[in-house]
Amino acid sequence: MAVLLRTTGLSKNFRGLIANKDIDFQLEAGQVRSVIGPNGAGKTTFISMISGHLAPSSGKIYYKEQDITGLPVRKRARVGIARKFQTPSVFDNLTAYENIELAVLGTSTPRERRENRVLEVLDIVRLREQRDTPVQFLSHGQRQWLEIGMLLGIEAELLLLDEPTAGMTAAETAATGDLVKSLARDRNLSIVIIEHDINFIRDLQAPITVLHLGQVLKEGSFEELSNDPQVREVYLGA
Numbered sequence: 001m002a003v004l005l006r007t008t009g010l011s012k013n014f015r016g017l018i019a020n021k022d023i024d025f026q027l028e029a030g031q032v033r034s035v036i037g038p039n040g041a042g043k044t045t046f047i048s049m050i051s052g053h054l055a056p057s058s059g060k061i062y063y064k065e066q067d068i069t070g071l072p073v074r075k076r077a078r079v080g081i082a083r084k085f086q087t088p089s090v091f092d093n094l095t096a097y098e099n100i101e102l103a104v105l106g107t108s109t110p111r112e113r114r115e116n117r118v119l120e121v122l123d124i125v126r127l128r129e130q131r132d133t134p135v136q137f138l139s140h141g142q143r144q145w146l147e148i149g150m151l152l153g154i155e156a157e158l159l160l161l162d163e164p165t166a167g168m169t170a171a172e173t174a175a176t177g178d179l180v181k182s183l184a185r186d187r188n189l190s191i192v193i194i195e196h197d198i199n200f201i202r203d204l205q206a207p208i209t210v211l212h213l214g215q216v217l218k219e220g221s222f223e224e225l226s227n228d229p230q231v232r233e234v235y236l237g238a
């Protein structure tokens with residue numbers, strides 16, 4: 001499989017504090033990767049450098065083997081990298097349809113195909129029934145899915161999701177796991193997902209990168225890592 005995203009020696013210091021140190025990371029097209037680690041491990045910092053919201057202190061970021069280290073956020077979105085923050089940034093007084101339509105309007109989708117594309121995205125994120133519902137009346141989980149839909153609407157290929165299941169019910173969390181898996185499997189999208197919910201991570205069955213003190217402590221499957229003494233010590237509290 002083709003390597004989509006690669007970082008080499010990625011580091012970030014905040015006035016002497018080492019938030020990320022020498023992170024070598026690689027993700028293939030159609031792959032999901034969970035990034036876990038204790039509070040302050042550097043997960044958000046890492047994602048922020050990939051999305052372009054933070055400039056690295058040193059190191060490189062390659063997307064489809066192009067050096068994008070210095071590319072601003074907007075241009076990264078144009079090459080296919082999009083990020084979902086913890087708080088959904090959807091438009092409350094617009095309907096689910098109108099929100100997705102706004103995302104699709106920013107792409108080169110021809111006018112006559114726009115409606116179909118919006119409906120397709122609403123289907124993918126399971127919000128077709130809510131198409132005419134103003135977003136303020138959607139549940140917390142539905143708002144999160146709508147924002148994932150916005151990323152699909154702008155034709156993102158690499159989705160960076162920061163704690164997408166925070167505040168969700170158990171049923172919403174399970175549905176989010178199914179959605180993430182299907183986006184990778186059926187649409188060849190690549191997804192980096194930061195999560196604290198260890199049951200969600202287990203059920204996702206994706207390779208995991210464990211960050212600790214800004215560095216990659218280990219990478220592996222849930223089964224491998226949950227039996228790893230170092231990981232258990234720093235993260236699982238065993």
Ligand SMILES: Nc1ncnc2c1ncn2[C@@H]1O[C@H](COP(=O)(O)OP(=O)(O)OP(=O)(O)O)[C@@H](O)[C@H]1O
Nearest residue numbers: 014017018019037038039040041042043044045046
């Ligand atoms: N803008 C900033 N200025 C100064 N220090 C920062 C900044 N952003 C993050 N840090 C520090 O960098 C370290 C890594 O933070 P980061 O938010 O990346 O960790 P995290 O793993 O995402 O944590 P959490 O799970 O709590 O969200 C922390 O010590 C944090 O206090």
